[in-house]
Amino acid sequence: MTLTSRLIDPSDRRSMESVRALVADAERADGTSPISDQAMLAASRGTRALVAFDDTDIDTDGDAASDPSAGSQNPLAVGVFGEGELDLVVRPDVRGAGVGSAALAHLLAEADRAAPEALRAWAHGENPAASALLRVAGFAPVRTLYRLALDPARLSAAVAEARAMPSDFRLELFDPANHEHAESWVRVNAAAFADHPEQGGVTDADFAALRAEHWFDPEDLILARDESNGSLAGYTWIKTVRAGDLVEAELYVLGVDPVYAGRGLGAALLGETLRRMSEHRPTRITLYVDGSNEHALALYTRAGFTVDTVSTQWLRNNG
Known part of the structure; x- marks a missing residue:
């Protein structure tokens, strides 16, 4: 042809x-x-x-x-x-x-x-x-790359079972008018995904372009700050897409600064994700996770997510 x-x-x-x-x-x-x-x-x-x-x-x-x-x-x-x-x-x-x-x-x-x-x-x-x-x-x-899904009927139970936010962190919503919010998000995202071939390379311009997408809602981007010094420690970002009666809530990305690893912040942010999702009354709940990320897979599996689809990346090496 x-x-x-x-x-x-x-x-x-x-x-x-x-x-x-x-x-x-x-x-x-x-x-x-x-x-x-x-x-x-x-x-x-x-x-x-x-x-x-x-x-x-x-x-x-x-x-x-x-x-x-x-x-x-x-x-x-x-x-x-x-x-x-x-x-x-x-x-x-x-x-x-x-x-x-x-x-x-x-x-x-x-x-x-x-x-x-x-x-x-x-x-x-x-x-x-x-x-x-x-x-x-x-x-x-x-x-x-796995796409995981959570049965919406399981959402209330997943919220109830989720880990509470540790007392030494506080939550706030992303403020599009606050330049520090954007700068700190890019910095923490790069640190959290330093070994990730796509997510770790998100630039200031990339982040601005994503915020210009029709689905972006600043109330779906939740920041966790260290109470002791105000530094951004982690975040969770939800992508909510509506089409008629269908509402898909996707955990777009969840990241924790490696400085705060091992303190339960990731699990607590997942709980905040599920709580925010419940406010949208979703008919579908999804997320994507790399197949090699065993820690994240275990976290999401404990919350009730199961494998929905599997995508594969292929390599052609001309060298």
Whole structure:
């Protein structure tokens, strides 16, 4: 199959809306987002390339063959590459027609021209087709990411059983107008996730861009401070997304400054997370955790979370 590719300008509102629509269609079909928030954030800021793929010879809905401009409104696939990573999503109604393999070949050629070193790619959720494409392209699995879920009916019990906040810490809500809040959050996040390939690298600009997302609510970002000196010791951040009667509360990220490790702050912040989530009356409760993070997995399992989906990161090392 021959696809037409075009680089999307993140300032092109119409094109970005078509990308988000494709991602949303794929998430509804697959049960998990096909492109991570970090990849989309990087693409929107221009630090990763965003490529749309069209083929006006394929008439999947009666429009593409008759209207050459239809592709720009409804691409067959979208890829993101840069910073050593690659993501690809194919529109659900054209899968199995060779779109994925053709788009991947194009992205790999572009990525190799830009930086021919090691390249990582995600297969989000249980996705045998994506895994097969990556394996044929020379990738091997290197990392596992779990999405955990908590039965909303279990939420009240999980809140009641949660660890209380230690007396030497106090809680406050994130204040968007307070520059110290943002600066201390970036610092503590970097320390808490120093070994994490994505979360640990969040910059001031990244944090500002995340706060500009439609789902951001400052009351869902809870800070824990050391009572003795006022320093930020940890935080928990909830992402709440509403779609009609459906309310998904995701533990977006929970971090503790390593200086305060071993004092029960992480478990107590999880309790605060669950309490805040209960105020949203969620119909779905989720979080993502790296498969190698045994401590976090144990913490969430004790609270009643179970594995919902498994995603795999693949590596192609050209060296």
